[in-house]
Amino acid sequence: MYTGLIDKYRDRLPVAADTRAVSLNEGATPLIELKNLPALVRKKVSIHAKFEGANPTGSFKDRGMTMAVTQAVEEGARAIICASTGNTSASAAAYAARAGIACFVLIPEGRIALGKLSQAMMHGSVVIQIRGNFDEGMRLTQELAAALPVKIVNSINPYRIQGQKTVAFEVIEALGDAPDYHALPVGNAGNITAHWIGYSEAAGESTQALRASAGMRKYRTPKTLERRPIMLGYQASGAAPIVRGRPVENPETVATAIRIGNPVSWQQAVAAGRESGGWFAECTDDEILHVQKMLAQAEGVFCEPASAIALAGVLKDLELGKIGEGSSIVCTLTGHGLKDPDTAIAQSAKPMTADAELKAIERVIRERLK
Ligand code: F0G
Numbered sequence: 019m020y021t022g023l024i025d026k027y028r029d030r031l032p033v034a035a036d037t038r039a040v041s042l043n044e045g046a047t048p049l050i051e052l053k054n055l056p057a058l059v060r061k062k063v064s065i066h067a068k069f070e071g072a073n074p075t076g077s078f079k080d081r082g083m084t085m086a087v088t089q090a091v092e093e094g095a096r097a098i099i100c101a102s103t104g105n106t107s108a109s110a111a112a113y114a115a116r117a118g119i120a121c122f123v124l125i126p127e128g129r130i131a132l133g134k135l136s137q138a139m140m141h142g143s144v145v146i147q148i149r150g151n152f153d154e155g156m157r158l159t160q161e162l163a164a165a166l167p168v169k170i171v172n173s174i175n176p177y178r179i180q181g182q183k184t185v186a187f188e189v190i191e192a193l194g195d196a197p198d199y200h201a202l203p204v205g206n207a208g209n210i211t212a213h214w215i216g217y218s219e220a221a222g223e224s225t226q227a228l229r230a231s232a233g234m235r236k237y238r239t240p241k242t243l244e245r246r247p248i249m250l251g252y253q254a255s256g257a258a259p260i261v262r263g264r265p266v267e268n269p270e271t272v273a274t275a276i277r278i279g280n281p282v283s284w285q286q287a288v289a290a291g292r293e294s295g296g297w298f299a300e301c302t303d304d305e306i307l308h309v310q311k312m313l314a315q316a317e318g319v320f321c322e323p324a325s326a327i328a329l330a331g332v333l334k335d336l337e338l339g340k341i342g343e344g345s346s347i348v349c350t351l352t353g354h355g356l357k358d359p360d361t362a363i364a365q366s367a368k369p370m371t372a373d374a375e376l377k378a379i380e381r382v383i384r385e386r387l388k
Contacts, residue, residue: 020043020046021039021041021043022039022041022042022043022044022045022084023041023044023045023046023081023084023181023184024037024039024041024084024085024088024181025039025041026045026046026184027184027187029237029238030184030187030219030237030238030239030240031085031180031181031184031237032177032180032231032234032235032236032237033085033088033089033235033237034235037088037092038088039084039088040084040087040088040091040113040116040117041084041088041116042074042075042080042084042112042113042116043074044073044074044080044081044083044084045073045080045081045184045185045188046188047068047069047070047071047072047073047185047188048068048069048072049066049067049068049069049188049189049192049193049348050066050067050069050317050319051064051065051066052065052066052067052313052317052319053317054316054317055312055313055316055317055329058312058316059333059336059337061336061343062343062344063336063341063343063344063345063346063347064197064345064346064347065329065332065347065348065349066189066192066193066197066346066347066348066349067313067317067319067321067329067348067349067350067351068185068188068189068348068349068350068351069319069321069351070185070325070350070351070352070353071320071321071322071325071351071352071353071354071355071356071357072354074112075105075108075109075112075137076105076108076133076137076353076354076356076357077105077108077109077352077353077354077357078105078182078185078209078350078352078353079105079106079108079109079110080109080112080113081181081182081184081185081212082109082171082173082175082177082178082179082180082181082182082208082212083106083109083110083112083113083171083178083181084113084181085177085178085180085181086098086113086169086171086175086177086178086181087110087113087114087116087117087119087171088177089177090117090119090169090171091117091119093169095119095167095168095169096119096120096167097114097119097120097121097122097167097168097169098110098114098119098120098121098122098168098169098170098171099121099122099123099124099159099162099163099166099168099169099170099171100122100123100124100159100170100171100172101123101124101125101152101155101156101158101159101172102123102124102125102130102134102138102152102155102172103125103126103129103130103152103205103274103275103276103277103278104125104130104131104134104135104138104274104275104357105134105275105352105353105357106123106171106172106173107123107125107130107134107137107138107143107145108133108134108137108138108141108357110123110138110143110171111123111137111138111140111141111142111143112137112141114141114143115141115142115143120143120144120168121141121142121143121144122143122144122146122162122168123138123143123144123145123146124146124148124155124158124159125138125145125146125147125148125155126147126148126150126151126152126154126155126277127147127148127149128147129151129274129277130274131274131275131322131357131358131359131360131361132358132359132360133354133356133357133358133359134357134358151268151269151277151279152206152269152277152278152279153265153269153278153279153280156172156206156280156282159172160174172206172208172282173206173207173208173209173211173212173282173283174208174282174283176231176234177234178208178212179208179211179212179215179227179231179283180212180215180231180234181212182208182209182212182213182216183212183213183215183216183219184216185212185213185216185350186200186212186213186214186215186216186217186220187216187220189348190217190220190242190243193346193348195243195244195245196217196220196221196243196245196246196247197247197346197347197348198247198248198345198346198347199247199248199249199250199296199332199341199345199346199347199348200213200217200247200248200249200250200347200348200349200350201249201250201251201252201328201329201331201332201347201348201349201350202249202250202251202252202328202349202350202352203251203252203253203273203275203276203324203325203327203328203350203352204251204252204253204260204276204281204287204298205253205257205275205276205277205278205281205324206278206281206282206283207251207260207281207282207283207284207286207287208282208283209350209352210249210251210283210287210290210291211227211283211286211287211290213249213290213350214227214246214249214286214289214290214293214294215227215228215231217243217246217247218246218293219239220239220240220241220242220243221241221243221244221245221246222241222243223246225289225290225293226285226286226289226293227286227289227290246294247294247348248294248295248296249290249291249294249296250296250297250298250299250328250331250332250335251287251290251291251296251297251298251299252298252299252300252301252327252328252330252331253276253298253299253300253301253327254269254271254272254273254276254277254300254301254302254303254306254324254327255271255300255301255302255303256269256270256271256277256303257269257270257271257273257276257277257278257279258298258300259278259279259280259281259284260281260284260287260288260298261298261299261300265279265280266279266280267279271303271306272303272306272307272323272361273303273306273322273323273324273326273327274323274324274358275322275323275324275325275352275353275357276324276327297340299331299334299335300331301327301330301331301334305327305330305334306323306324306326306327306330307323307326307361307365308330309326309327309329309330309333310322310323310325310326310355310365311365311366313326313329313351314355319351320354320355320356320362321351321352321353321354321355322352322353322354322355322357322358322361323358323361324352324353325350325351325352325353326351328349328350328351328352329349329351332347332349370382
């Protein structure tokens with residue numbers, strides 16, 4: 019039976035052999051080949067979606083949270099804290115509940131998707147809505163964690179990054195190799211850092227990003243890879259500090275998960291881009307929503323807006339010729355579409371209403387079958 023990524027990859031993670039994992043059986047998410055989309059955009063490419071929305075709380079954060087909370091419990095922590103645009107708080111709340119410890123979350127008031135808010139509330143965390151944005155919440159959280167007996171579980175916690183690197187191991191196992199390109203959204207920039215560490219370890223290569231793991235328990239990742247992918251990081255036009263090369267004071271985007279103006283792992287993300295020969299680029303909100311819907315309707319895969327930017331960016335760079343035909347590409351779809359029902363409903367056709375009688379409904383269906 020699969021019991022989560024710490025049990026599966028224990029020898030490749032900074033965990034002792036006898037440490038009991040705080041786990042919800044996260045990881046082992048599907049790698050789905052997009053079979054209809056390439057033809058739809060008239061490109062000969064292989065695109066796979068790593069659907070992280072299939073994690074227990076519906077986002078990739080669970081990979082990092084199982085490690086961060088396992089370590090926090092081992093260190094004797096009684097409480098954890100995070101700033102969040104939504105998914106981190108949902109995951110932290112769930113893993114804290116699992117571990118039987120307290121959880122405090124700071125979120126920007128009115129700016130997190132409904133599904134995520136419901137998760138943090140339902141799992142019993144203390145939800146503190148701040149009149150400010152994520153970046154302000156992040157700064158406050160670091161100050162609070164320094165002053166109080168609460169362990170920070172944002173991705174500046176290196177155990178988060180360690181857990182999240184396992185996504186690369188799963189892609190390698192599924193494809194038998196690295197893809198040519200690996201694309202993902204960039205917000206606080208921890209996940210692209212983690213992906214790059216995973217691929218680098220599997221290739222037996224060093225990376226600047228690994229320095230954050232200094233002082234952690236030793237582990238050994240076996241070499242299973244001959245080459246690393248080119249990393250592509252995409253940001254929303256209204257929240258694109260890395261693309262612009264400077265912090266964005268008032269970030270704005272429909273993809274609230276990545277509404278971040280001053281990412282904590284900025285330098286490591288830039289290093290991942292540079293070391294892999296990749297790049298950072300931006301997509302507009304319209305492009306994000308268009309591709310979110312296209313993916314839902316052409317492939318049956320429902321991801322949240324922030325996740326769709328990985329594919330939106332890839333399709334744009336294919337069109338621009340920056341990615342060549344014949345390439346193999348993996349897009350990490352970081353979170354489930356159900357996280358943000360408001361945005362999905364706002365851009366979809368309204369359901370129709372009919373009397374509860376056969377004839378009326380039959381007429382509607384006949385009309386649609388024409
Ligand atoms: N996609 C989703 C769905 C996210 O929730 C996030 C980050 C990202 C992408 C970006 O990943 O920060 O590692 O670059 N969400 C954080 C949160 C900030 O608080 O839930 P990143």
